Amino acid sequence: GAVVSQHPSRVICKSGTSVKIECRSLDFQATTMFWYRQFPKKSLMLMATSNEGSKATYEQGVEKDKFLINHASLTLSTLTVTSAHPEDSSFYICSAFRSGTEAFFGQGTRLTVV
Amino acid sequence: AQSVTQPDIHITVSEGASLELRCNYSYGATPYLFWYVQSPGQGLQLLLKYFSGDTLVQGIKGFEAEFKRSQSSFNLRKPSVHWSDAAEYFCAVGPPSGGSYIPTFGRGTSLIVHP
Numbered sequence: 001g002a003v004v005s006q007h008p009s010r011v012i013c014k015s016g017t018s019v020k021i022e023c024r025s026l027d028f029q030a031t032t033m034f035w036y037r038q039f040p041k042k043s044l045m046l047m048a049t050s051n052e053g054s055k056a057t058y059e060q061g062v063e064k065d066k067f068l069i070n071h072a073s074l075t076l077s078t079l080t081v082t083s084a085h086p087e088d089s090s091f092y093i094c095s096a097f098r099s100g101t102e103a104f105f106g107q108g109t110r111l112t113v114v
Numbered sequence: 115a116q117s118v119t120q121p122d123i124h125i126t127v128s129e130g131a132s133l134e135l136r137c138n139y140s141y142g143a144t145p146y147l148f149w150y151v152q153s154p155g156q157g158l159q160l161l162l163k164y165f166s167g168d169t170l171v172q173g174i175k176g177f178e179a180e181f182k183r184s185q186s187s188f189n190l191r192k193p194s195v196h197w198s199d200a201a202e203y204f205c206a207v208g209p210p211s212g213g214s215y216i217p218t219f220g221r222g223t224s225l226i227v228h229p
Binding site for chain 2: 004006034041042043044046049091093095102103104105106107108110
């Protein structure tokens with residue numbers, strides 16, 4: 001089946017620094033990718049929809065200047081958490097959608113801001 | 115807008131017992147329906163999906179789900195639970211739109227398996 005690779009799986013950063021998370025579709029071209037945030041014991045909250053070659057669409061309440069999304073190719077989307085703060089600590093999951101099938105999920109990134 | 119309700123936050127079963135996880139959705143037409151499983155600290159793995167056709171869907175790991183339009187439900191079942199099934203289970207709905215969708219997830223049901 002299709003594979004989506006997310007990197008890194010875990011990252012610890014200092015408050016005020018930026019962190020980049022990569023989401024790659026390994027064996028298919030993903031026209032659309034989604035970024036989710038998951039709080040402990042909570043469901044996945046959609047942050048933004050990333051479309052190749054165009055600007056991401058952010059959900060209400062998500063700061064686009066804080067969570068920068070770039071979808072430069074059909075196999076790669078990146079999420080950059082800028083000027084990270086402890087409250088940004090969370091589990092971030094990407095998914096890549098291949099037209100005509102379901103969305104495939106990465107293994108997630110645990111971000112801890114200290 | 116579509117929504118998904120998973121009424122049970124936790125379900126506890128004994129190993130070998132049968133399992134049913136409930137999922138109700140709200141959507142004006144027939145949506146795409148999914149069940150995902152998440153192990154601690156991991157991403158989501160698709161168990162099964164319903165797009166159309168036979169309302170009883172077979173998935174991986176011995177799971178099945180039945181789409182009941184009259185009840186707007188898509189409950190997940192397994193006849194005999196294994197200890198390795200302990201995980202978080204998410205039901206999701208995705209309205210078809212031009213061949214793609216944005217899935218909306220339920221809040222999840224945590225499955226606890228007693229030996």
